[in-house]
Amino acid sequence: MLEKKVGKLTSRMQKPPVIASAASIVGPKEGKGPLAGYFDQAVDDDLWGEKSWEKAEAKFMREVLAKAVSKASLAMGAVDYAIAGDLMNQCIAASFGLRESNIPFFCVFGACSTMGEAMSLGSILIDGGFAANVACLTSSHFCSAEKQFRFPLELGSQRPPTSQWTVTGAGCVVLSAEGSGPCITGITTGKIVDLGIKDQNNMGAAMAPAAADTIYAHFEDTGLPHDYYDMVVTGDLGEIGHEILDDMLSTNGIRIGSILKDCGMMIFDKKQDVHAGASGCGCSATVFAGYLFDCLKKGKLQRILFVPTGALLSPTSVQQGETIPCIAHAVAIENMIGGNQQ
C-alpha cells in the first residue's frame, strides 16, 4: 500500500529528513541587496576568476557544495547522492561543477523550480532508506542566462517592465536522516500547467497558475488549515506573478495574502532596477539557503511551505512560438521539537 502518499500530489515523510546545513554564494549585485548579510559569500566579480560565464557558474556549484557539506560537518565521501540542475543547456553548471566531487549524481531539470525538485527527491531518498545524506543544489548566472535565453550582454536593448532579473548565485542544502534542525515533513509535486502565455518577458504571469495549482493541491491533499504555515513562499514569480497567484488562490478560497511571499521579491531592492523582480534557479535556492533557513534555525519561522516555480521553456520553443509550460514543487519545512531522533 502507498502509506506515504496523501492525496493526488502530496507525500508525507514518515521519518522527516533533517536539513543539516544550507549554504549560499551569490554574485555582486545580490551581495548589495537587502539579504546580503544572510549569504555565506558574495563574490565581487561575475566571472569569479574564470574564463567564461559558464565556467564561473560551475564554480558557484562546486564551491557551494563544498561549503554546505563542510557546514554539515561531513566529509564529501559521506554524501550518498547529489541532486543538482541548472538552466544551462544539458545542465553543464551542475555536471561540470560536480565533476570532481566523486558523489553519485542525479541531474535534474526543473528550470527555476529545480531547488524544490531536488529537495523533494532528496527527501524521498532519505525517507525511503536509500541514503543517509543527500546534497541538493542548484545555480543560475545572470550572464550565462542572458547569453542563452536573450541577447549578448553588450547589446543595447531595453528590458520591458514585466521582465525579471536572473540571480547570479548558487544554493545547497544537505539533507540527513539523523540530526536536528528544520525537517522536510512533506512534498507536493507539481504537474505541468500551461495557461497559454508566450511572452518570455512575463514569466511570472506564466508560472503563477502552476504555483496556484500546487499550493491548492497541498492544502487539499493534507487537509491542513490555510494558516498552518508561517510563510508560503514561492520561488520567482515577481510582482506580477505574485499578484496573480494571490488572486487565483483567493478565488479558490485560500486567502493567505498576509503570509504569501516570493523569493523573487526579496533578494533585490526596488532601487536595483530589476523591474518585476528576480528569477533563476539561484533565486529560490539562495533565498532559502541564506535567509529562510536562518529564520527557521533561529525560530523566527517555525513552518514554511517552500514553493519554487519553474518556466519549462527553451530558446527553441520560444522561437517556434510555443506557449510556456510551467511547474511548481512545494516542500513543507517545519521545526520539529527535539529534532528528528527516532
Place this chain on the structure above:
Amino acid sequence: MSHTVISYVNAFLVGGLICAIGQILIDKTKLTAARILVLFVSLGVILTALGLYQGIVDVGGAGATIPLTGFGYSLAKGAFNDVDKYGLLGALTGGIRATAAGVAAAVFFSYLAAVAFKPKAKS
C-alpha cells in the same frame, strides 16, 4: 540660418522621428529589436523603390541615411543604379556595392573589438 545649421536641425528632426517610430513599435507590438531592424531595412528598400524615400533624404540628410531605413535606401538605390548601368546583373551587384563600406567596416571593426575586449556584466 546658415545652410549647415539647417542641415543639423533637419537631421535631428527626421532622424529622431524615425527612431521614435521604432520605439513606439517596440513598445506597442512587443516586436524584438531584431525584428524592428529587419522591418526598418525592408521598409527603407521598398519606400526607396517606390520613389518615396528620396524626398526624405533630401530634407533630412544624415537624419534619413543614418537610421536603418537609410541602409535600405542605399541598397535599393545601388540596385537601381547598377541595373541602369549593367542590366539585370546590376540587381545582384548594386545593393552590396553601395553598402559595402558600412558592412565591411562593421565586420572588420567588430572582429578587432572581439579579439581585444571581453563582455562585461551588467549591474
Place this chain on the structure above:
Amino acid sequence: MQQVFTKDEYRKYVDKISPNSKTARNASRAYVVGGLICVIGQFFLNSFRQMGLDQDISASLTSVVMVFLGVTFTALDLYDGLGKFAGAGSIVPITGFANSIASPAIEYKSEGYVLGIGARMFIIAGPVLVYGISISIIMGIIHYLLRS
C-alpha cells in the same frame, strides 16, 4: 484546482494587469538620442563634403565612421547603457547595427575565433542583411523589367 480562466481569458487578464512600457517617455528619449546620433552623422557628412569629396564617397565614409563609433562604444561597455536609456534611439541608427554585430562577436569569443566570433557575429544583424539584400534584388529586377 478549479481553473478560473480559459487560456484566452487568462491572456487578456495578464495583459490587463501587466504594466505597460512607458511609451511616451521611451519615445521621447528615442527621439532625442536617435536625433543626436544623426546630427553627429550629419557633422561628418558635411565635413567630408567640405573636403571636396563627392556625395556618395562622403556618405560611405560617414557610415564607416559611425560604424567605428558604434563598435568602439560597444567594446568599451558603453553602448548597452545607452541602449537601456534610449531604446530604439540607439538601435535604429547604423551605430546600433554595428552594436548588433560587435556585441555577439565579443560575447561568443569564449566559443573560439571561428565558430564563436566568426559564426555568431551575425545572429542579430544577419536577418537585416538577408532581407535588405533580397528585397533590393527583387526591386532591382522589377526596375529592370519596368525599364525595358
